[in-house]
Amino acid sequence: MHLTSKKTIDDLQLKGKKVLIRVDFNVPIKDGKITSVKRIVSSLPTINKVLEEGGKAIVFSHLGRVKEEADKTKKSLKPVVYELANQLGRNIIYVDQTRGAKLEHAIEKMQDGEILVFENTRFEDLNNKAESKNDPELGKYWASLGDVFINDAFGTAHRAHASNVGIASNIAESAMGYLLEKEVKALSKIVHNPIKPFVAIIGGAKISDKIGVVSSLLEKADKVIIGGGMAYTFNKALGFNIGNSLVEEDKIELAKEYLEKYKDKIILPVDHASATSFEDQERILNPSHPLQIPENTMGLDIDQYSIELFKSELEGAKTVLWNGPMGVTEFSNFKYGTEAVAKEISKLEDAYSVIGGGDSVAAVENLGFEDAFSHISTGGGASIEFLEGKELPGIKAIQDK
The missing domain is CATH 3.40.50.1260 (Phosphoglycerate kinase, N-terminal domain)
Structure with missing residues (x-):
């Protein structure tokens, strides 16, 4: 396009x-x-x-x-x-x-x-x-x-x-x-000629919502950091205990394929904060590998070792795309990872940084970091499909010059 x-x-x-x-x-x-x-x-x-x-x-x-x-x-x-x-x-x-x-x-x-x-x-x-x-x-x-x-x-x-x-x-x-013109220009820089090193951070609940964009970014980016609920499907694919954490059983084989094909690119969390339920939101820490989230608890956020790992992977990045939270941000005890990622990206010098997705944008706005990002996208599903390389009908229908 x-x-x-x-x-x-x-x-x-x-x-x-x-x-x-x-x-x-x-x-x-x-x-x-x-x-x-x-x-x-x-x-x-x-x-x-x-x-x-x-x-x-x-x-x-x-x-x-x-x-x-x-x-x-x-x-x-x-x-x-x-x-x-x-x-x-x-x-x-x-x-x-x-x-x-x-x-x-x-x-x-x-x-x-x-x-x-x-x-x-x-x-x-x-x-x-x-x-x-x-x-x-x-x-x-x-x-x-x-x-x-x-x-x-x-x-x-x-x-x-x-x-x-x-x-x-x-x-x-x-x-x-x-x-619309500003959005297309900003996202085109990511799709067509991202300046290297290019690091993508993808979060949110499910792989199934973002299969297309994850596949596309694994081809283009130098590193793809995966957080949020979708990380537990990857963790399970690696054989770790994920307790009651969100998992897409029908996507475990796909996660294994990605891990095999792009093992040098995929970066996963190494520690987690969990809770026994949505009702009881006390932040329980589950430290580093081998990952063990107890049977009766569910992972709801990343913790300090993951944040340090993500920070080191972001060092020197010239293009950064972030879409999707690192945890269940509607709970104040589990906003920590998402806010930490926002802070890290905001500190990068000379990087072209683009952020999309409601929860990620909300985290940036709540911290007052809007000016630290090159572009904040107003479209959720539209940005995802654009980044997948799809032609968007609303833009296609507009007259050529």
Whole structure:
């Protein structure tokens, strides 16, 4: 997927145009309050460019999954519209519908330099999953509301939905927004020509979620550090006792194959912190090899020897990719490994460092280390598929220059 071939926002004439902008406002909301505005802030450069150039900005996004009528109350974009108005410092026309005369009339009345936000695109999923299954009529309808389309939602670029692929396939002109362009540029450096030494750190619960990216990185990287729940499947493949730790029995043979083929590249934890259960979260330490996690306990984090090992493997790295936590970070006693890894990467000098995955990003944000990383990705599944080398439909659908 070559970035240079795709149109970007800077290739468009925006003045006087009705500009459809697909953003990613899938923000965390608790008790009606937004708990992280990162995704809203990330969309501002693209929205501001359209407004400053005198375009009419028609902004839309999904928010969570909408499976039943009751979800409409909880998943409305209304709180997001208030926050966006606050961030932009201007009024926003809000239409609480996804289609129909009210929306069409509001768009027709727009003046140049005004912004309108319409309701959660996933409300259309109550109509035979029209959004998520890229219903041709819906994509055509949304495309008819504008003159040009800008996709700035990297988080859904790996999905062919009506609000990205559907619109792009039915409109005269389409382009990438600044956020999407930034993501593609940052991740392309990892996929195409990473500066060596290249160290990848992969965490999270399961190998099955990340088989493609692990395989791809084992080919490209000089070292692949594996932590989180998936490490226990590798540890079991080596014959260690892992107690009640998370394990994917059907992936043990695959782990053995990886360990045999890439024995000089794979770095596994050498000690663990465990607990007897999720209810009883006392941090029990299980020191170095041969690894023995007692039968009645489960590994929930890495500990100091693993951190020292990972630190030594990171020394001198010029490219670092990190995706996925080292432990169960929602428990304060088991955030230690993930936070330690964040600290180590933040100390690297002259390294190109990219981080993705919700829990890893949260750890970095909680520690206030955002500025220490070259790029923090806004897309979970999209970053994983991009790093696997897959073509993302949301980007493929955008016009070539």
